[in-house]
Amino acid sequence: MFEKEQQWRSRIEEKIKAYFAANDIPLAPLKWTAIPFSGEWGMATSFFQTAADEARAGKGKKIPVPQRAQEIAEQVKAAVLTGEAVSKEEIGSLEGISRVEAVKGYLNLYFRTSEFARRVVDEVLASRADFGRGAPKNERVMVEYAQPNMLHSFHIGHARTTLLGESLARIVEFAGFDTIRATYPGDMGLGVITVMWAYDKFHKGQEPDGIHERGQWLLKIYIEATALLEKKENETPEETARRETYDAERREMLRKWEAGDPYVYELWRVMREWALDEFRDVLGILDVKMDVWFFESEANKLGKEIVDELIAKGIAEDERANGGPVIVKIDEKLGLTREKYRTMVILRSDGSALYSTNDLALAKQKFEKYHVDRSIYVVDFRQSLHFQQVFKILELWGFPQAAKCYHLSYGYVTLPEGAMSARRGRVVLFKDVADEAVKRVLAVESEKSGNIPEAEREKIATQIGLGALAYSILSVDNNKDIVFDVNEALSFDGRTGPYIQNAHVRANSILKKAGALSTDSHFDYELDKHEIELIEQISRFPNAVQQAASEYRPLVMAQYVYDLANAFHSFYHAVPVLQSEDENVRNARLRLVAAAKQTIANALRLLDIQAPEVM
RNA sequence: GCCCCUGUAGCUCAACGGAUAGAGCAGCAGCCUUCUAAGCUGUUGGUCCGGGUUCGAUUCCUGGCAGGGGCGCCA
Numbered sequence: 001m002f003e004k005e006q007q008w009r010s011r012i013e014e015k016i017k018a019y020f021a022a023n024d025i026p027l028a029p030l031k032w033t034a035i036p037f038s039g040e041w042g043m044a045t046s047f048f049q050t051a052a053d054e055a056r057a058g059k060g061k062k063i064p065v066p067q068r069a070q071e072i073a074e075q076v077k078a079a080v081l082t083g084e085a086v087s088k089e090e091i092g093s094l095e096g097i098s099r100v101e102a103v104k105g106y107l108n109l110y111f112r113t114s115e116f117a118r119r120v121v122d123e124v125l126a127s128r129a130d131f132g133r134g135a136p137k138n139e140r141v142m143v144e145y146a147q148p149n150m151l152h153s154f155h156i157g158h159a160r161t162t163l164l165g166e167s168l169a170r171i172v173e174f175a176g177f178d179t180i181r182a183t184y185p186g187d188m189g190l191g192v193i194t195v196m197w198a199y200d201k202f203h204k205g206q207e208p209d210g211i212h213e214r215g216q217w218l219l220k221i222y223i224e225a226t227a228l229l230e231k232k233e234n235e236t237p238e239e240t241a242r243r244e245t246y247d248a249e250r251r252e253m254l255r256k257w258e259a260g261d262p263y264v265y266e267l268w269r270v271m272r273e274w275a276l277d278e279f280r281d282v283l284g285i286l287d288v289k290m291d292v293w294f295f296e297s298e299a300n301k302l303g304k305e306i307v308d309e310l311i312a313k314g315i316a317e318d319e320r321a322n323g324g325p326v327i328v329k330i331d332e333k334l335g336l337t338r339e340k341y342r343t344m345v346i347l348r349s350d351g352s353a354l355y356s357t358n359d360l361a362l363a364k365q366k367f368e369k370y371h372v373d374r375s376i377y378v379v380d381f382r383q384s385l386h387f388q389q390v391f392k393i394l395e396l397w398g399f400p401q402a403a404k405c406y407h408l409s410y411g412y413v414t415l416p417e418g419a420m421s422a423r424r425g426r427v428v429l430f431k432d433v434a435d436e437a438v439k440r441v442l443a444v445e446s447e448k449s450g451n452i453p454e455a456e457r458e459k460i461a462t463q464i465g466l467g468a469l470a471y472s473i474l475s476v477d478n479n480k481d482i483v484f485d486v487n488e489a490l491s492f493d494g495r496t497g498p499y500i501q502n503a504h505v506r507a508n509s510i511l512k513k514a515g516a517l518s519t520d521s522h523f524d525y526e527l528d529k530h531e532i533e534l535i536e537q538i539s540r541f542p543n544a545v546q547q548a549a550s551e552y553r554p555l556v557m558a559q560y561v562y563d564l565a566n567a568f569h570s571f572y573h574a575v576p577v578l579q580s581e582d583e584n585v586r587n588a589r590l591r592l593v594a595a596a597k598q599t600i601a602n603a604l605r606l607l608d609i610q611a612p613e614v615m
Numbered sequence: 616g617c618c619c620c621u622g623u624a625g626c627u628c629a630a631c632g633g634a635u636a637g638a639g640c641a642g643c644a645g646c647c648u649u650c651u652a653a654g655c656u657g658u659u660g661g662u663c664c665g666g667g668u669u670c671g672a673u674u675c676c677u678g679g680c681a682g683g684g685g686c687g688c689c690a
Contacts, residue, residue: 036634046633052670065670104634105670149690189690296690325688339617345687355690384619385685409620412684441653448653464653475639476628479620481683488627488640492653495628495639502653510650547631559629562638573646573655593650615653 002119002539005111008096009043012080012109019079020050025072028053034540035108039529041536042097042110047072051105069105077102113532117523117592120539124595125517132541132602134176134549142180142366143169145378146288149186150275151195152219153212154282155427156484157380157413157420163473163608164410165378166288167554170606172376175549180370181291184362185279187272188297190254191222196267197250198225207274212431215278218271223425258352272297282430285466287608292370294362303357306364307347315396316346325349330392344389359390367401374404376552381409381479408552411481428484437465437490444492445615452614463610465490467497470609475558495562497609500600503565503572504611507597510577510590517594518587525585530571534592537567538599545606554607561603568596 013030020027028049035044051068063071077100098112124131145165148158166181173179186192198221199207207214229247232239256264283290307326310316316328325348330341346356366372377387387407394402414420420427441461445452452460472489476482492498511517527535540560548556577593580586601611 031631031633033631033633044634048633048670055670069670106634147690186690191690319687327687329687339686342618343687348688350688352688354688356688358690381620382684383690386690388619411620444653449651480628481621483627485627491640493640494653496653498653499639502651506651506654513650551631555629559638566638569654570656572650576650578650615651 002123002542004096004119005043005116008109012097015080016076016107019076023075025050026053026057034536035106035110039532040110040113041116041532041539042108044106044108046106047076048105066105070102073102073105073107076107080107113527114523114525116539117527117532117535117588118521120535121521121523121588121591121595124538124598125591128598129602131598132545133174134542134546136178137176138178139373140178140180140371141172141374141376142182142292142370142372143172143376143378144182144184144294145169146183146283146290147185147379148279149189149191149422150279151192151271152222152275152422153215153278154430155420155422156430156433159286159430159433159469160410160413160473160482161378161380162283162286162288163470164408164478164554166286166608167470167474167557167606168376168378168408168552170608171545171554171557172549172552174606175545177374177549180372181289182294182366183290183292184294184296184299185276186296187275188257188268188295188300190250192268192272193250193254193257194225194229195222196264196271197246197253198222198228199271200253200267201249211274211277211281214274216429216431218274219422219425219427219429223423226423285434287610294365296358299358299361300353302361302365303353304347304351306361307357310346310360310393310397313397315393320349320351323349328389328393328396330389330396333396334392341389341392342385344393346393356386356390359386360393363390363394363399363405367399373401374406375401376406376408378408378410380412382412383407384409406552408478410478411476413482413484415484428486433469433486433489434462434466436486437469438462440490441465441468441492441498449615456614460612460615463612464492464498464501464615467501467604467609468492469497470607471497471500471558474554474607475562477555478553498615499569500561500565500604501609501612501615503568504597504600504604505613505615506572507568507593507600508613510593511597513578514590517591521588521591522584523588525582525588528571528575530567530574531589531592534564534567534571534596537564538595541599541603544603548606557603557606561600561607564596564600564603568600571596 009032016030017027030045032043032045035042047069048065051065051072054068055065080100096112096115098110101108143165146158146162148154169179169181195218199218203221208217229243229250231243253264257268307316310328311318311326315333316326318326320326325345327343327345329343331339334341344356345354346360348354363375366375379387384407391402391405394405412419415426415428438458438461441464442457445457445461468490473482475495544556544560548554575589577586577589580589604611
């Protein structure tokens with residue numbers, strides 16, 4: 001809602017309240033919404049709650065609530081229009097409102113068309129890239145996302161957390177939060193050691209050149225190693241012996257790493273760097289710039305200290321004397337009788353750190369070193385119990401920020417043939433999909449595109465291909481699973497990234513031919529319904545940003561920008577701009593096109609999708 | 616046994632407790648000597664089942680049914 005409309009709304013609210021006070025009717029809180037099905041814009045509020053409250057209190061006439069709500073709406077309309085029961089200075093303050101109506105229990109207030117249109121367009125063109133940005137909230141939020149297991153290539157599931165996290169970070173930042181992006185790569189663990197062991201034993205020095213080629217080659221080694229180490233049915237005694245020997249070698253390597261053995265440590269350092277090279281490259285492709293890197297290999301050390309603190313505070317119980325681990329009996333500590341958070345093991349009986357140990361240590365760092373007020377964890381839904389436990393322990397520990405820790409749990413990306421599994425080699429790699437996307441765009445570019453300079457074809461194809469992929473992932477709500485289908489993900493028709501990018505390109509195409517914009521917008525002519533719809537959509541952007549941020553849902557933005565692009569395409573088709581005969585109309589529409597282009601670009605940016613000038 | 620998530624059109628997905636449940640794909644019928652047809656216009660078609668709360672439930676509560684996930688030393 002724009003500033004002016006906000007002012008009108010509060011004035012009218014005052015009038016309504018005054019009317020109810022004067023007539024001694026208890027008024028339920030007023031909630032304002034947009035008026036649907038109008039083709040004209042304005043705001044509405046209903047009186048159902050007020051009528052229902054009245055009926056419950058036994059006051060008023062005995063008529064059905066909807067009917068009574070309509071009656072009240074009509075009375076309010078009369079009061080607002082005439083100024084009855086309102087103090088004198090309020091009379092005649094319906095500035096900006098063209099008409100008022102009472103329909104089906106609702107009070108509808110319509111804005112003056114030309115004024116509203118001008119204000120929306122002028123505000124967008126004055127703010128440009130900042131149009132829709134929320135006021136600073138003086139709250140710091142950390143978004144943690146992109147936690148790949150290192151030493152093998154990124155798959156499409158990793159792409160979901162990365163896109164979801166990046167989009168969310170952009171949204172909360174734009175909404176007004178001080179935002180920190182954090183990643184937590186799994187650079188140590190049995191999986192990492194498995195690759196190291198197989199590389200060292202069978203393939204040392206055979207690695208191919210090229211960051212992604214090497215990563216994919218390591219994935220093959222991982223698959224091969226897993227097969228060697230997995231117990232099979234009908235194993236011969238020799239096979240069993242061999243498998244057990246291999247497993248012992250692998251575990252010995254893990255022990256050596258923990259002991260700081262120079263050979264194993266150096267092997268790890270080199271291979272970890274390979275993985276990081278690939279990870280950084282993928283983040284670059286997705287235009288993600290991390291502020292903070294937490295590494296699992298480092299979290300291990302921090303974790304053990306906090307366990308002692310939790311024991312000292314009486315939150316954790318140390319069972320190591322009896323050969324057990326260190327645990328927190330969460331339900332018991334909270335006084336719950338039914339099992340809900342259960343018991344969490346926070347340190348192994350041998351004193352080594354667990355995932356839980358690390359997460360507790362990281363949370364403490366987030367609060368104490370980075371001073372975050374909110375902490376969002378973008379991690380798949382299978383870990384929801386884990387995070388509920390972690391957050392409860394943080395609460396017991398005394399961190400007030402625990403209340404603002406949020407596990408953004410997202411559904412899994414699966415394949416039509418079932419769950420992805422890196423160990424079994426059943427994965428769709430992000431790089432393969434991205435490459436395929438670019439290839440497909442290039443294939444249609446020549447027939448569908450305008451004049452794209454040869455030097456830019458590849459770049460624009462990448463923007464469009466990745467846009468299609470990002471949109472297909474972000475237009476599904478967080479906690480829903482995605483069954484990944486390349487043809488669907490890389491579709492360019494209908495509700496897709498390219499559809500939205502195309503609206504941006506078409507707007508740009510008009511503006512390029514038009515030359516300089518006029519400095520004022522004068523919408524003092526009869527607006528086409530498509531024009532009104534487009535302005536309506538543009539005006540909704542600031543609210544859409546706030547909603548997406550407060551619900552932690554990029555989907556809200558994905559929906560919004562599609563609706564906006566859809567309104568633009570319809571406008572483009574139905575309303576002449578450059579061909580307008582009237583100079584004033586042409587200037588106003590050009591400014592509207594510029595405002596639409598800017599708003600589409602701002603919204604796409606929040607989805608980590610590029611807005612090309614041509615395509 | 617306990618906990619979490621999901622169930623809406625043939626398919627994939629939307630819908631602050633409110634006015635007429637919306638899109639895309641697929642199907643059908645139209646629109647390019649006019650600002651880019653990656654587009655526009657029209658059309659067919661739907662809330663898993665039972666109770667409850669409410670003036671009003673796709674939405675909240677409860678009980679089923681169906682699918683997925685999780686539950687003390689994996690991450």
